[in-house]
Amino acid sequence: MRTGLDTTETGDAADIEAAAASRTVRDRLIDAAETCLRTKGIRATTVSEVAEAAGVSRGWLYRHFPDKAALLGAAIVRLNDAYWGEAHATLAQVDGLAAQLCAGVTLGRSAYDSPGALLMRLRRDEPEEFAACAGAGVQGLIPDLAAFWRPYLEAAVERGEIDVADMHEASEWVARAVLSVTTVPGDTLDPDDPTALIAYLDRYLMPALRPGR
Numbered sequence: 001m002r003t004g005l006d007t008t009e010t011g012d013a014a015d016i017e018a019a020a021a022s023r024t025v026r027d028r029l030i031d032a033a034e035t036c037l038r039t040k041g042i043r044a045t046t047v048s049e050v051a052e053a054a055g056v057s058r059g060w061l062y063r064h065f066p067d068k069a070a071l072l073g074a075a076i077v078r079l080n081d082a083y084w085g086e087a088h089a090t091l092a093q094v095d096g097l098a099a100q101l102c103a104g105v106t107l108g109r110s111a112y113d114s115p116g117a118l119l120m121r122l123r124r125d126e127p128e129e130f131a132a133c134a135g136a137g138v139q140g141l142i143p144d145l146a147a148f149w150r151p152y153l154e155a156a157v158e159r160g161e162i163d164v165a166d167m168h169e170a171s172e173w174v175a176r177a178v179l180s181v182t183t184v185p186g187d188t189l190d191p192d193d194p195t196a197l198i199a200y201l202d203r204y205l206m207p208a209l210r211p212g213r
Contacts, residue, residue: 026064026074028054033075038118042072042129073133076119080134083115084148097156097209098201101178104149105191108182124183145175153209162209170209177205 032053036045047068051061065071087107094100108116122130123141150171156162164170181191181200189200 025054025056025060029056029061029064029071030075030078033071034079034118037072037075037122042122042126042133045072047071069133073135076122076130076134079115079119083119086115087148091152097152097161098198098206100152101174101201101205102194102198104178105182105197106194108178109191120183142172142175142179145179146171149174149178156209162206164209174205174209 029050032050033045035053036050040049045068047061048058050071051058054061061071065074087104090107091100091103094103107114108120110117120141146168150167153162153164153167153171153174157164157167181189181197190196
């Protein structure tokens with residue numbers, strides 16, 4: 001007889017099914033948390049609202065996340081990962097640093113439901129709450145942006161397109177410039193006009209990075 005083996009196999013199957021169900025509930029909770037973040041922000045989102053949106057009890061929610069910060073932090077980390085993945089995939093199809101910078105601004109200013117747009121809004125409007133939920137890994141906006149842009153600047157140096165003495169400093173300066181163009185309104189530039197934006201970057205940002213400046 002194979003009673004013992006059958007029991008083990010049944011137990012393994014039950015464990016796998018339970019793990020899958022658990023992952024599904026966790027994903028639903030993160031989905032619900034992300035929805036609440038989009039509509040209400042960090043401060044106004046409550047654990048009860050997230051549980052209700054996910055279709056689970058508060059007690060079940062607390063089996064997966066010990067508190068609101070951990071729950072919203074999981075949603076923010078997932079948004080962060082999605083944003084950087086989307087951004088790199090987009091810029092990989094663009095030639096030239098000015099055009100890549102333009103694409104980065106466009107991505108940052110994209111539709112309301114874009115991961116990048118939501119992250120930027122949360123970081124800008126609720127910086128303390130964002131830092132408390134996100135943790136050290138994703139709370140530093142300028143360092144994150146500088147690290148993102150650095151390989152594109154390095155590639156531009158290899159192409160002879162730009163020439164910088166201090167790559168760390170240049171990456172941070174570009175990050176600050178891109179963030180300003182993306183988020184701060186002005187009178188002389190429409191950042192949603194790609195032709196005007198590339199001309200603007202070619203006129204003011206690129207000369208500071210080009211050889212012989």
